[in-house]
Amino acid sequence: MNLISFKNLYFSSLLYYYLLSLQLASVHAANFNLTNNCSYTVWAAAVPGGGRELKHGQEWVFNTDPNFADRGQIWARTNCKFDKNGNGKCENGDCNGAELCVSEGTRPYTLAEYSFERNQINNLDFFDISVASGFNVPMEFRGTSSDCSKVIKCVGDINGFCPTELRHSGGCYHPCTIFKNNQFCCLGVIPRCDPSEAYFKFFKDLCPNAYSYTLDDVTSTLTCPTGTDYKVVFCPSST
Ligand SMILES: *[C@@H]1O[C@H](CO)[C@@H](O)[C@H](O)[C@H]1NC(C)=O
C-alpha cells in the first residue's frame, strides 16, 4: 500500500466514524413531554432545556441534544414572577432568578433525574425521582416508548405532613438541607445513611419509589433502552 492510498483510507475511515457517531447521536436523541396537570401554574425547569411557564393542562415538548446531554434534571418551580427580560424569583425551585434554568434550583423541590449511557455496552437510560433535594410538586416520570413504559411516581402528601422544622412555603426541605450533617447528607469517611432514620422513613412512606436520600437503594432507579422517549407529569393521578 502506498502512502497516498493509506492516507485516503485513514481519512475515509475517520469520516466513516464521524458519520456513524452523528447517526447514532440522532437516533438516540430522547424526546421529553412535560405536562402540567396541577390546578395551579408551574414553571417547568429542565437542565439542559431551560424553562417554561405551564398553566394547568399545558405541555412542553423538547428533545435532548445527544452530543451534550447525557445527564439531566427536570423539576417544577412555583409562584414565579419574571420581568420581560426573564429575571425574577420563584417560591421554590428558583434558578438563580433566571426564567431559563442552566443550573440547579433553590431547594426544596421534587427532582426527576436521568442519565443516558449511549455509547456504553449496555446502551441503557437510567432515570429516577429524588426527594434528596426536598419536595414541592407531586411528579410522575415514565418511559413512553412501545418497548419501555416503566413509571415512577411521587404523589404522597409530603407538603401536608411535612415536619414543622422542614416546612417551607409550598414545599418540604430534605433534612440534609436544614441540618447539613453527615447523618442526613450521607457524608463522612464511610458515607452511609440509616434507612430507619425517622425523616428518611417519612419521605419513603409517602414516596416509596423515590430516592429519599443520596445513597438510597438502587432499586429507586429504573432503566429503559437507549432511544426511549419520556414523559413527566406534574400532579399526576395518585393511582
Ligand atoms: C404530551 O403528553 C400529553 C399528556 O399525556 C398529551 O396529551 C400530548 O399529546 C403529548 N404531546 C406530545 C407531542 O406527545
Ligand SMILES: *[C@@H]1O[C@H](CO)[C@@H](O)[C@H](O)[C@H]1NC(C)=O
Ligand atoms: C390529572 O389529575 C386528575 C386528578 O386531579 C387525574 O384524574 C388525572 O388522571 C391526571 N392526569 C394525568 C395525566 O395524570
